[in-house]
Amino acid sequence: MPTIVHEFAWPDRVVIGTIGLPGDRTFYLQARAGSKLVSIALEKQQSALLAEKIDAALDELMSTTGNPFSIPTTTPIELVDNDPLEPVVEEFRAGMMGLGWDPSTVQFVIEAYPIVDDEDEDGPAGEPAEKLLLRIPVGTARAFAKRTREIVGAGRPMCPLCGNPVDADGHTCTLPGVS
Secondary structure (H helix, E strand, O other): OOOEEEEEOOOOEEEEEEEOOOOOOEEEEEEEEOOEEEEEEEOHHHHHHHHHHHHHHHHHHHOOOOOOOOOOOOOOHHHOOOOOOOOOOEEEEEEEEEEEEEOOOOEEEEEEEEOOOHHHOOOHHHOOOEEEEEEEEHHHHHHHHHHHHHHHHOOOOEOOOOOOEOEOOEOOOOOOOOO
16 A cells, blocks of 8 residues: 655645643644645654754754855744644654755755554555655744744743652652652
């Protein structure tokens, strides 16, 4: 069976958002082009790492002599997106992800594949049943990374003593002698 590819070459919107309360949030990468909308679930760490890698790549490209790709140093104001997620219908939960750069279109390429259970492989040689293929220009990438960092950072506060998350219903500090 061929892989279903959810492809977005120039999406109208691409964001990370969450559903749920801090400590019990589900992270989603959501892309929309026209009426086509795809949402995939991610782990918080996947979201944070994706933003970190995009920012690092943008900073490296920006430091290239002459900045041939016109990399923005900050998020272009017209690309700031603080709106909530659109209605979520989860296509899949992301397992393996990839990030690349296409200099011919000056876009980042994000690929996400579902978590594959060895017993449930659907295709020859373990080909996934579906994948997300997303291409985003540099300004959108800068805005995406900024929003993602903010979303990831909006979780539970950290205990100043032990560094573990403080739940809404209380916290038991893990430092010896502290209660």
